[in-house]
Amino acid sequence: xxxxxxxxxxxxxxxxxxxxxxxxxxxxxxxxxxxxxxxxxxxxxxxxxxxxxxxxxxxxxxxxxxxxxxxxxxxxxxxxxxxxxxxxxxxxxxxxxxxxxxxxxxxxxxxxxxxxxxxxxxxxxxxxxxxxxxxxxxxxxxxxxxxxxxxxxxxxxxxxxxxxxxxxxxxxxxxxxxxxxxxxxxxxxxxxxx
Amino acid sequence: xxxxxxxxxxxxxxxxxxxxxxxxxxxxxxxxxxxxxxxxxxxxxxxxxxxxxxxxxxxxxxxxxxxxxxxxxxxxxxxxxxxxxxxxxxxxxxxxxxxxxxxxxxxxxxxxxxxxxxxxxxxxxxxxxxxxxxxxxxxxxxxxxxxxxxxxxxxxxxxxxxxxxxxxxxxxxxxxxxxxxxxxxxxxxxxxxxxxxxxxxxxxxxxxxxxxxxxxxxxxxxxxxxxxxxxxxxxxxxxxxxxxxxxxxxxxxxxxxxxxxxxxxxxxxxxxxxxxxxxxxxxxxxxxxxxxxxxxxxxxxxxxxxxxxxxxxxxxxxxxxxxxxxxxxxxxxxxxxxxxxxxxxxxxxxxxxxxxxxxxxxxxxxxxxxxxxxxxxxxxxxxxxxxxxxxxxxxxxxxxxxxxxxxxxxxxxxxxxxxxxxxxxxxx
Amino acid sequence: xxxxxxxxxxxxxxxxxxxxxxxxxxxxxxxxxxxxxxxxxxxxxxxxxxxxxxxxxxxxxxxxxxxxxxxxxxxxxxxxxxxxxxxxxxxxxxxxxxxxxxxxxxxxxxxxxxxxxxxxxxxxxxxxxxxxxxxxxxxxxxxxxxxxxxxxxxxxxxxxxxxxxxxxxxxxxxxxxxxxxxxxxxxxxxxxxxxxxxxxxxxxxxxxxxxxxxxxxxxxxxxxxxxxxxxxxxxxxxxxxxxxxxxxxxxxxxxxxxxxxxxxxxxxxxxxxxxxxxxx
Numbered sequence: 001x002x003x004x005x006x007x008x009x010x011x012x013x014x015x016x017x018x019x020x021x022x023x024x025x026x027x028x029x030x031x032x033x034x035x036x037x038x039x040x041x042x043x044x045x046x047x048x049x050x051x052x053x054x055x056x057x058x059x060x061x062x063x064x065x066x067x068x069x070x071x072x073x074x075x076x077x078x079x080x081x082x083x084x085x086x087x088x089x090x091x092x093x094x095x096x097x098x099x100x101x102x103x104x105x106x107x108x109x110x111x112x113x114x115x116x117x118x119x120x121x122x123x124x125x126x127x128x129x130x131x132x133x134x135x136x137x138x139x140x141x142x143x144x145x146x147x148x149x150x151x152x153x154x155x156x157x158x159x160x161x162x163x164x165x166x167x168x169x170x171x172x173x174x175x176x177x178x179x180x181x182x183x184x185x186x187x188x189x190x191x192x193x194x
Numbered sequence: 195x196x197x198x199x200x201x202x203x204x205x206x207x208x209x210x211x212x213x214x215x216x217x218x219x220x221x222x223x224x225x226x227x228x229x230x231x232x233x234x235x236x237x238x239x240x241x242x243x244x245x246x247x248x249x250x251x252x253x254x255x256x257x258x259x260x261x262x263x264x265x266x267x268x269x270x271x272x273x274x275x276x277x278x279x280x281x282x283x284x285x286x287x288x289x290x291x292x293x294x295x296x297x298x299x300x301x302x303x304x305x306x307x308x309x310x311x312x313x314x315x316x317x318x319x320x321x322x323x324x325x326x327x328x329x330x331x332x333x334x335x336x337x338x339x340x341x342x343x344x345x346x347x348x349x350x351x352x353x354x355x356x357x358x359x360x361x362x363x364x365x366x367x368x369x370x371x372x373x374x375x376x377x378x379x380x381x382x383x384x385x386x387x388x389x390x391x392x393x394x395x396x397x398x399x400x401x402x403x404x405x406x407x408x409x410x411x412x413x414x415x416x417x418x419x420x421x422x423x424x425x426x427x428x429x430x431x432x433x434x435x436x437x438x439x440x441x442x443x444x445x446x447x448x449x450x451x452x453x454x455x456x457x458x459x460x461x462x463x464x465x466x467x468x469x470x471x472x473x474x475x476x477x478x479x480x481x482x483x484x485x486x487x488x489x490x491x492x493x494x495x496x497x498x499x500x501x502x503x504x505x506x507x508x509x510x511x512x513x514x515x516x517x518x519x520x521x522x523x524x525x526x527x528x529x530x531x532x533x534x535x536x537x538x539x540x541x542x543x544x545x546x547x548x549x550x551x552x553x554x555x556x557x558x559x560x561x562x563x564x565x566x567x568x569x570x571x572x573x574x575x576x577x578x579x580x581x582x583x584x585x586x587x588x589x590x591x592x593x594x595x596x597x598x599x600x601x602x603x604x605x606x607x608x609x610x611x612x613x614x615x616x617x618x619x620x621x622x
Numbered sequence: 623x624x625x626x627x628x629x630x631x632x633x634x635x636x637x638x639x640x641x642x643x644x645x646x647x648x649x650x651x652x653x654x655x656x657x658x659x660x661x662x663x664x665x666x667x668x669x670x671x672x673x674x675x676x677x678x679x680x681x682x683x684x685x686x687x688x689x690x691x692x693x694x695x696x697x698x699x700x701x702x703x704x705x706x707x708x709x710x711x712x713x714x715x716x717x718x719x720x721x722x723x724x725x726x727x728x729x730x731x732x733x734x735x736x737x738x739x740x741x742x743x744x745x746x747x748x749x750x751x752x753x754x755x756x757x758x759x760x761x762x763x764x765x766x767x768x769x770x771x772x773x774x775x776x777x778x779x780x781x782x783x784x785x786x787x788x789x790x791x792x793x794x795x796x797x798x799x800x801x802x803x804x805x806x807x808x809x810x811x812x813x814x815x816x817x818x819x820x821x822x823x824x825x826x827x828x829x830x831x832x833x834x835x836x837x838x839x840x841x842x843x844x845x846x847x848x849x850x851x852x853x854x855x856x857x858x859x860x861x862x863x864x865x866x867x868x869x870x871x872x873x874x875x876x877x878x879x880x881x882x883x884x885x886x887x888x889x890x891x892x893x894x895x896x897x898x899x900x901x902x
Binding site: 235236237274277280281287288291432436437440441443444446447448450451454455457458459461462467468470471480497498499500502506509513516520523526527529564565566568569572573575576579580582583584587606607610 | 624625628629631632633635636637638639640641642643644645646647649650654655677705710773776777780781782783785823864866867871872874875876878879882883885886888889890892893895896897900901902
């Protein structure tokens with residue numbers, strides 16, 4: 001057997017794989033393929049790790065809410081919930097409707113008429129999310145005796161956004177009107193939201 | 195520290211040079227698991243398992259963090275929240291099965307890693323510290339695995355917590371107060387569940403920290419190899435990258451293949467059906483068993499059925515902890531100058547017996563306590579202790595080892611049957 | 623020094639084990655554990671050949687719907703299904719409207735609160751509800767069942783060894799106690815109020831035979847409702863309730879395993895390529 005020193009031979013010396021005489025592109029294709037394949041796998045495995053953060057099936061199942069509106073008198077409002085967010089259902093008085101209609105649409109920050117924000121023939125039912133479009137506080141004005149703000153609709157105490165009787169932004173930092181969710185009257189007294 | 199012929203990190207792009215001056219992290223990685231770490235050229239596939247254990251830990255941490263986003267550590271909701279993950283969370287069943295089976299994969303990989311260390315004498319000088327830190331990691335893993343198994347709050351979770359904290363009550367006088375302290379009550383409940391969750395989240399990061407020390411300690415003497423012979427020169431080593439990154443790549447691919455087969459086709463194979471029954475403090479399952487990776491230790495616990503000065507219960511607990519703690523003394527129990535069992539003809543056979551013995555203990559740990567099984571368990575337990583504490587020290591003194599190769603390269607060339615330099619240059 | 627101490631400790635453990643071993647052996651000889659009826663007469667479940675079994679098993683939607691009917695008409699009187707929501711039944715092949723109607727018509731109503739008085743009340747089920755329990759709490763369940771608690775069935779097929787086959791075998795396994803058992807173990811006579819069933823762990827089950835006659839449930843799809851058929855169908859249904867994601871698991875598994883098998887070959891290729899010319 002050879003001794004330690006003379007076993008060292010150039011051919012036996014671990015050569016760098018790049019220094020091989022053959023065409024490196026063809027030889028190294030398999031390395032690139034393996035690494036690329038691992039990359040694809042890593043990319044795919046990230047999907048469930050991120051997707052798990054989306055709403056789960058039980059949360060999605062609560063995405064419709066039925067609201068009984070039979071007990072809301074004109075001038076009153078109730079707070080319900082829709083997708084765990086406050087939902088304002090307001091029965092407008094003729095005076096409030098007239099106030100809303102009197103505003104020239106072109107002067108609004110987010111131009112919309114009351115008709116566009118309610119259902120045909122149900123102009124007195126203003127159904128909006130109770131989430132200020134500024135930073136998500138719950139505006140006042142739906143509860144009995146709460147401050148309705150300078151425009152008689154809703155008033156957000158956080159940063160002073162004021163909404164009118166059609167739930168449209170009139171003053172303050174909020175960029176747009178209170179959001180009107182998808183809803184339908186399943187009967188004269190029941191509204192299905194979502 | 196490394197061998198003098200280790201390649202040096204030489205960043206070429208200006209950005210990497212700038213980075214190297216400010217925070218030489220790429221240099222650290224290069225020297226740890228890159229081309230800057232010379233590794234014996236003759237490592238076999240058993241040397242994959244260290245990297246695989248690291249991969250398994252990463253899998254556990256990643257899946258664990260996302261599971262914690264949905265889990266509720268409260269005795270009233272814990273079981274339901276796991277079912278919520280399984281049914282309603284997007285891909286939740288995959289994440290949960292991956293985490294549960296990932297624990298088994300992690301422990302399996304680590305057991306092979308430990309077995310590799312035992313067979314090839316990786317615990318011997320100069321790598322004692324690597325081994326000691328490894329045993330610490332193993333202990334931390336056992337604690338983490340146990341606490342993780344409690345979290346789903348099924349019947350086995352609850353009664354596992356009851357039995358394992360019950361070990362401490364074997365200690366005279368202070369045992370029962372310690373048990374109550376650990377549980378935060380008289381039986382496992384919210385307090386225990388919450389602290390187990392907190393620690394189950396914390397300990398993996400402690401494990402990661404000790405792994406860094408483990409690798410640091412390894413890089414001082416460098417890796418052991420199947421001959422156990424020290425590296426003598428540059429011809430004995432190859433750079434870790436690309437040689438062992440490529441070889442570990444094969445191991446990682448096979449690891450994930452087995453892991454995926456478990457997750458997707460037999461996710462409950464290694465679990466126990468009773469853990470799909472919600473915890474009930476008033477009804478013990480007919481047959482309490484721990485997870486498979488604890489079964490050998492459970493068999494040791496069960497084998498001490500007689501009182502002798504101390505109660506049998508205390509003997510069992512002492513023996514169970516002792517069976518792991520004795521690993522700390524292994525580098526000094528084995529005085530043989532030869533590392534690899536390939537060159538230790540007698541000791542090698544005892545190691546084979548030990549492997550069979552541990553498998554028998556694993557079987558007995560999960561089997562019913564019939565007289566036959568208890569007898570087998572007692573004999574197997576006796577061998578376990580005799581092996582480490584009696585046979586190993588004696589054999590290491592008396593055994594005549596086979597002649598060692600002069601160097602790693604010589605052993606490699608002998609294996610390939612080539613001695614002529616010209617031949618080896620041409621042959622593949 | 624370490625080795626001397628180790629030798630003593632090792633000898634100590636071995637000695638104590640020797641004492642214990644002596645005790646075990648002498649007890650085994652002088653006082654052998656008696657054979658038990660459970661040990662001798664317990665049967666492992668028969669294979670119900672459910673389509674969901676096997677590596678790439680799938681559910682038979684028709685069978686799941688039949689199983690739901692068996693659960694609804696037979697099991698639901700006593701057993702809850704608390705981790706299953708009505709909306710989940712869409713996975714059995716029902717439309718959203720059908721699920722809504724099924725929830726509405728479910729015989730047990732959902733616990734609720736009277737919105738005017740705040741008193742406990744019930745209301746009709748909606749798809750997002752969990753399947754309601756037949757009893758308000760465990761005490762009521764025990765009181766109504768001779769102090770035996772009917773277990774929740776959501777996870778039953780995962781909570782028993784070989785669960786799906788176990789359910790099917792148990793439901794059809796009721797029989798009279800074999801004469802041989804009584805001859806060998808006179809003390810093991812089934813107590814009154816319990817029922818002999820060799821598939822049950824301790825042979826005597828509190829649940830009276832739920833499937834008593836063929837045709838107990840009328841199937842909508844024309845399948846003959848034999849006792850065996852009903853047992854298999856409800857076992858299939860309970861396999862689904864325990865593991866509703868079984869099909870996506872098998873599907874994703876097949877793709878993943880193929881992907882990883884290719885990966886194994888690629889890494890072997892890369893490994894050989896990197897190591898070519900280097901003996902090791």
